[in-house]
Amino acid sequence: MTETGALGEQIHSQSLWHTLGIEQAWEFCKRKPLGAIGAFIMIVMVVLALLADFVTAIDPVTTNADKTLQAPNSVYWMGTDYLGRDIYSRIIFGTRISLTVGILATLFGGLSGLAIGLVSGYMLGWMDLVVQRFMDVFQALPRLVLALVMSAALGPSIQNVVIAIAVPLIPIIARVVRSSTLAVRELPFVEAARAAGMAEWRIALIHVLPNTLAPFIVLVTAQLGAAILVEASLSFLGLGVPEPHPSWGRMLSESAAEYAQQAPWLVIFPGLAISAAVFGTNLLGDALRDELDPRLKQ
């Protein structure tokens, strides 16, 4: 039997568990328990966000003047805020907003930064010079200030919040990707690809890009947490996701100053939700980086 024939048989004999990916998932849990926890947190959040209508009984935006600032009880699991809205429902629906804004903004900012950093670091020359000066200008402003200016100029809507959070992210990502591109493009295997007659854009995509991903993934996942926090800050200043959409950040900020002492559940639960999201993304990001690096895999 030929080499390929033996391989083909091996593939056919793999079990149903394997094809469904459950075997691999279990392997991953054993290899990276912390990463598995991170993945679990994120999966739970995504599921809750998708099924928000089914897991909550009380409408998150309906106010109730009779039941303001209630402590957690059997009806209002996490208590109510100063307008009598159910904190539990608002947290669950807030997951939807915060994750959407966070993931979209990081994805948009991260991918733009990746593309800009790769092109700038690989092509060098005047292109690099011009692009990097633009990045300088963006980085000269504190990130929150830039986000503030942008969302104020664009007006409050979810879409604009995503843009306002994503754009300040671009220079941060682009810088890191550019620096690792600069290191990778000088390595002999890039020269070997060139000697074999590979087109430059293919070298950049096939040889350089995969070797710049490790710092990128860590940075992006860290920034996902940061994006959720920026969204919270923008909401606090009235420039984030507009009312009545529930957002963790605004829940935290609108109650923090006045009610934190008399009704601590108003800040504890949104705070926990934000922490869990940041924690989950960071754990998942670290594990993901290791998984994508064949050198660190057994």
Next chain:
Amino acid sequence: MVETAQKTKGRLLEVEGLKKHFPIKQGVLGRAVGNVYAVDGISFYINDGETLGMVGESGCGKSTAGKTILKLIEPTAGKIMMEGSDLAPMNKAAMRPFRREMQMIFQDPYSSLNPRMSIGNIVGEPLVIHGIAKGKEKVERTTKLLEKVGILPEKMDSFPHEFSGGQRQRISIARALALNPKLIICDEPVSALDVSIQAQVLNLMMDLQQDLGLTYLFIAHDLAVVEHISHRVAVMYLGKIVELTDKKTLFKNPLHPYTEALLSAVPIPNPSLKRGKRIILKGDVPSPINPPSGCHFHTRCPYVMDRCKTEVPPFKEVEPGHWASCHLR
């Protein structure tokens, strides 16, 4: 092997007056304030099926010469005649068919293989680039290539970090062979390996040369290695070839004082053997940014004359097949 090389007298590669000067740029505007004369007018030829060793100290321009011949670095001047066509003025597109004819093996087996690609893909990549084979056919040809260099084809899906330095270098060789090239430029392919592994890789390269009729330009700084593998040897000093002849003549009858000094520095394994006069060169290699006037070697030459300081010695054929550039000859 020497005989077969001599019989097929066809010249595969002929390099004429090849120069590579790197401008030194300074300031915001990138004004050139000087040049690094890395390769400063070298001429040689390599016959079909032959190995030309190229030796010299580090920084003498031998690696730059190799990369310039492959056009990984654009030459400043000179001709690179590959089977009658001049590669020097060619652009990327025009170079493409010639890329199949000439390949390179690098010094560092750890960074010359992409750590994120399986070795099967690394070895098969040139086939994909040139649209020769893909899918099942690529796997078949990669299997053959790996067998040829003594790597188990079952390891095709493994990644470079799972192999030792010697194995990686053999994977590099397999990759270089993928396109059935005629010329392979070896840039110190064994200097990063253990001595025992060096012999293994060198012997593999020699076997492959015999089986496939390969031609090597073998760059090295180790004279023992060069003596083992080469048919002819070129000695480089500060961007120039100072002596070029067949291996035997060079080791027996060196005509250039620099070659003499290099040979006297080769360690002799048997301590009871009396060694010849040891020539110790004074000082360091001068900077290629500001090379000495006249003969580049005059600052360190034990036989220096007044003439050497002003007049550049021509690179002339002193005896048939033996070139040297020295006023003494």
